[in-house]
């Protein structure tokens with residue numbers, strides 16, 4: 001059974017943090033006019049058959065004939081409503097926001113992941129020329145709004161490619177996001193992923209050094225209790241060789257001070273809080289809250305360590321660090337621009353994922 005194969009592949013990719021973290025990434029399978037696609041908020045590592053939503057491919061195709069509002073919020077709501085209507089009868093879950101993109105790729109299997117190595121290229125200043133050089137047959141998509149707009153652009157680019165070369169693309173690299181790989185079988189996709197990761201790794205001038213370091217106990221305990229009081233949540237801490245490098249000064253911290261991809265925003269917040277070692281953590285936390293309406297999920301204290309509000313923000317912040325180190329090999333880090341960060345922060349879809357993530 002192919003859905004079983006999809007399940008075991010999803011578990012395999014989902015449990016390997018080199019491929020994807022927490023609820024990131026999604027997989028799909030097409031058969032007899034039906035798309036089986038991951039439901040929003042599910043984690044690949046633990047997904048069961050019920051975690052996949054069955055959708056009618058012909059109805060999904062008809063979405064492209066519809067006209068939607070030019071307003072971001074209205075458009076996304078209209079598209080979501082139409083997407084929900086494409087589900088087969090009896091389906092209750094909400095399909096992944098990337099379902100439309102899965103539907104239009106002409107492959108029975110599609111695996112979409114956010115490997116740190118890949119994002120070391122997609123989130124780098126020289127991302128586009130690097131992909132063109134390493135994977136000339138792949139498609140590169142510049143930074144565009146995820147969801148409907150992204151699917152629409154990919155659809156146009158595939159049509160253009162078909163017109164020019166008579167071919168389709170089985171690898172689509174998305175700036176500040178990740179990669180989509182399609183194939184006739186999951187084995188084929190697995191081989192493609194191996195090639196992608198190996199090829200990028202061969203280009204690296206430096207790798208992240210995650211050798212653990214011990215945090216100053218007195219400082220750690222004092223900051224932890226301040227943050228626990230402020231947030232009412234458990235505080236998780238981290239310190240390693242690489243973190244220590246970024247924590248020496250605000251200037252050294254700049255390459256990890258913003259967000260690379262939508263998942264980083266959803267799980268670890270759009271911006272970590274930087275605290276100078278002479279400043280008060282409580283006062284800086286309050287200032288951040290006043291400025292942005294919410295407290296930070298990640299607090300970085302100069303020459304001390306990283307403090308995560310709850311368990312989930314930390315892995316994505318550590319991923320930010322890995323991605324940033326990898327980008328050094330490809331022209332340096334390139335964060336999402338302010339407009340895109342604002343869009344993601346206000347997007348209902350990501351607010352929905354955020355609530356699922358913190359529950």
Ligand SMILES: [Zn+2]
Pocket residue numbers: 024025026098112113114177178
């Ligand atoms: Zn994604």
